[in-house]
Amino acid sequence: MRDATDTRRAAAYAHVTAEVTGIPLHYPRPRAWWLCFLPACGLLALFFTALGVLLWNGVGVWGLNIPVNWGFDIINYIWFLGIGHAGTLISAMLLLLNVHWRNSLNRFAEAMTLFAVVCAGLYPLMHLGRPWLFYWVAPYPNSMTLWPQFKSPLTWDFFAVLTYLTVSALFWYIGIVPDLAATRDRARSRLAQVLYGLGALGWRGSARHWARWGQAYRLTAAIAVPLVVSVHSEISLLLAAGPVPGWSSTVFPPYFVLGAAFSGFAVVSMIAVVLRGALGLQDLVRPLHLDMLGRLLLATGLMTAYGYAAEVFDALYGGEKPELSLLADRLTGPFAWSYWGAVIANFVPLQLLWWRGVRRHPLALFLIGFSAMVGMWCERFMLLATSLHHSWVPSSWRPYTPSFWEVALFAGMLGVFLVPFLLFVRFLPVISAFEVKEAMFEESEEKGGGHAGA
Amino acid sequence: MPERKAPLPPFGVMAEFDDAEHLVDAVKRARNAGFRRLDAYTPFPVADLTEALGIQDNRVPWLTLAGGVMGAAAGFGLQVWSNLDYPIPVGGRPLVAPPATLLITFELTVLGAVLSAILGMLVLNRLPRLHHPVFGVPDFHLASTDKFFLVILGEDARFGEAARFLSDLAPVRVVDVPQTEGPE
Numbered sequence: 174m175r176d177a178t179d180t181r182r183a184a185a186y187a188h189v190t191a192e193v194t195g196i197p198l199h200y201p202r203p204r205a206w207w208l209c210f211l212p213a214c215g216l217l218a219l220f221f222t223a224l225g226v227l228l229w230n231g232v233g234v235w236g237l238n239i240p241v242n243w244g245f246d247i248i249n250y251i252w253f254l255g256i257g258h259a260g261t262l263i264s265a266m267l268l269l270l271n272v273h274w275r276n277s278l279n280r281f282a283e284a285m286t287l288f289a290v291v292c293a294g295l296y297p298l299m300h301l302g303r304p305w306l307f308y309w310v311a312p313y314p315n316s317m318t319l320w321p322q323f324k325s326p327l328t329w330d331f332f333a334v335l336t337y338l339t340v341s342a343l344f345w346y347i348g349i350v351p352d353l354a355a356t357r358d359r360a361r362s363r364l365a366q367v368l369y370g371l372g373a374l375g376w377r378g379s380a381r382h383w384a385r386w387g388q389a390y391r392l393t394a395a396i397a398v399p400l401v402v403s404v405h406s407e408i409s410l411l412l413a414a415g416p417v418p419g420w421s422s423t424v425f426p427p428y429f430v431l432g433a434a435f436s437g438f439a440v441v442s443m444i445a446v447v448l449r450g451a452l453g454l455q456d457l458v459r460p461l462h463l464d465m466l467g468r469l470l471l472a473t474g475l476m477t478a479y480g481y482a483a484e485v486f487d488a489l490y491g492g493e494k495p496e497l498s499l500l501a502d503r504l505t506g507p508f509a510w511s512y513w514g515a516v517i518a519n520f521v522p523l524q525l526l527w528w529r530g531v532r533r534h535p536l537a538l539f540l541i542g543f544s545a546m547v548g549m550w551c552e553r554f555m556l557l558a559t560s561l562h563h564s565w566v567p568s569s570w571r572p573y574t575p576s577f578w579e580v581a582l583f584a585g586m587l588g589v590f591l592v593p594f595l596l597f598v599r600f601l602p603v604i605s606a607f608e609v610k611e612a613m614f615e616e617s618e619e620k621g622g623g624h625a626g627a
Numbered sequence: 628m629p630e631r632k633a634p635l636p637p638f639g640v641m642a643e644f645d646d647a648e649h650l651v652d653a654v655k656r657a658r659n660a661g662f663r664r665l666d667a668y669t670p671f672p673v674a675d676l677t678e679a680l681g682i683q684d685n686r687v688p689w690l691t692l693a694g695g696v697m698g699a700a701a702g703f704g705l706q707v708w709s710n711l712d713y714p715i716p717v718g719g720r721p722l723v724a725p726p727a728t729l730l731i732t733f734e735l736t737v738l739g740a741v742l743s744a745i746l747g748m749l750v751l752n753r754l755p756r757l758h759h760p761v762f763g764v765p766d767f768h769l770a771s772t773d774k775f776f777l778v779i780l781g782e783d784a785r786f787g788e789a790a791r792f793l794s795d796l797a798p799v800r801v802v803d804v805p806q807t808e809g810p811e
Contacts, residue, residue, distance in 0.1 A: 183646060183774075190771070190773065320709035323706040323728060324720075324727040333730070333734050339742070340737060343741060347748070358770075371757070378771055380666060380680055380682065383676075384682045385686075385748045385752055386672070388687040389747070389748035392691045396695075607671040610671045
């Protein structure tokens with residue numbers, strides 16, 4: 174009953190598992206990893222320093238004042254959270270669409286989501302001024318019998334980010350459990366067996382377990398997609414609820430969501446290129462995957478460009494004086510670099526992705542992704558800084574210069590992202606081996622290799 | 628092997644297969660032959676297997692729905708109640724303004740649904756359970772890599788014929804799985 178195809182298929186399954194679980198068990202390039210990890214730890218130390226300075230002195234160490242009272246804190250909050258959304262979209266939306274190539278990308282994209290949401294969530298906490306009182310945002314019975322103002326987008330924010338963090342963490346975790354079990358089963362050292370065993374929760378691949386797991390996984394995915402849309406729409410409402418020119422365009426929620434997906438796909442592309450090179454995963458993250466990421470990047474980028482056009486159109490069509498004045502300020506004022514930086518870095522290199530050869534070229538894709546990531550940061554800066562510093566009446570116009578500690582905290586925040594991400598790359602299966610194998614099995618069945626009735 | 632005086636009833640008998648189709652085929656044959664207490668172990672979810680084993684358990688989706696409804700009720704109720712408990716009348720706006728409550732209601736719906744889906748899945752699967760009799764089978768570590776296992780459980784009415792039946796399915800091997808702990 175056993176023929177050559179079966180043997181080849183079994184060998185392919187074993188190869189995928191060995192390749193993926195081999196990374197945490199026998200890390201291929203420890204020196205390169207340390208070369209990344211140590212600078213990341215340096216950034217993390219910078220984060221703690223900047224945090225200490227902030228807590229000791231208060232938010233006065235930042236370059237914020239009235240009217241520009243949202244600076245790097247909220248800019249980076251929106252930027253990090255937006256990056257996070259791509260992981261959920263790749264993982265959840267493409268799972269529901271039953272797209273097989275997703276399986277080589279979803280695990281690290283979800284990890285990216287998780288750590289980006291952590292970075293994002295820290296920013297509003299720190300910007301509270303007295304972060305140790307953050308629990309005041311939560312509705313809890315207190316001796317003052319006070320409740321949060323539920324009609325305020327700031328309270329919506331608390332629920333949106335908390336839910337998003339919990340859901341992305343759980344989704345990522347139940348997705349990694351079967352691969353932790355595979356790592357446990359291949360581990361030789363007792364310590365690794367115990368640690369991966371604890372993480373795997375005693376997963377044994379029972380068909381009954383898989384059936385319930387599949388239900389829970391798909392349901393979570395189905396709920397996670399509208400969750401992403403709601404979270405970033407909520408962030409746009411955070412701005413839109415303020416009476417500030419430039420923040421009241423009706424295109425805001427979709428503009429924010431698509432921009433978020435765009436910046437996130439850019440970072441997923443960068444991570445995919447780096448990981449496949451650094452870990453020798455060329456046979457799992459193939460040119461096909463880079464091609465698909467390039468297409469996603471191009472599509473979401475063009476939709477974001479539409480948002481830019483709609484925003485300008487809105488101001489022109491509305492014809493309100495403050496809106497027109499703000500538009501002129503964005504295009505030519507002191508922060509014009511952020512507007513043109515966003516337009517150029519987001520949309521000019523992007524056009525190269527129309528060519529298949531560019532999409533499949535790792536370095537080109539990495540550079541275009543990097544450009545989009547920077548461009549989207551410029552956009553977030555432009556949206557906040559220009560609107561706030563150029564408010565309704567000229568008498569309230571004030572300049573804004575980010576302070577040293579504001580910039581230092583941002584640089585440090587990159588360490589908050591990189592340190593856990595590098596630990597994830599080093600110690601956990603970065604690719605969903607069991608889903609790759611499932612896709613291989615389904616493809617072989619579709620090809621007519623099935624002889625179940627034998 | 629720990630010394631046990633009173634022998635426990637066997638957990639089951641296990642057959643190992645090289646690929647998923649043979650396993651699905653074996654499950655179908657076992658069910659046709661009248662075996663009812665079966666389980667299978669695979670490195671990845673095999674859709675046909677759920678059907679072949681006759682698994683029809685929709686408790687996870689129902690739990691998800693229940694969690695979602697409870698989350699929605701909690702989210703909406705919390706906002707309505709607290710707005711009435713501590714009224715903040717601003718600009719003549721209604722104290723209970725449903726549109727303003729919908730975002731938090733939605734977020735808590737999602738939170739309730741996802742928490743109950745995932746925790747419900749773990750509880751129904753009796754996980755975490757770090758030890759299990761099947762882990763004692765020498766080759767079982769391959770169940771997460773590339774091997775496919777079928778178990779006829781000891782509590783099956785026709786367990787006596789199980790080992791012979793499994794050998795006839797041309798598996799890689801057939802192994803007895805002893806019970807390593809008391810009944811659940």
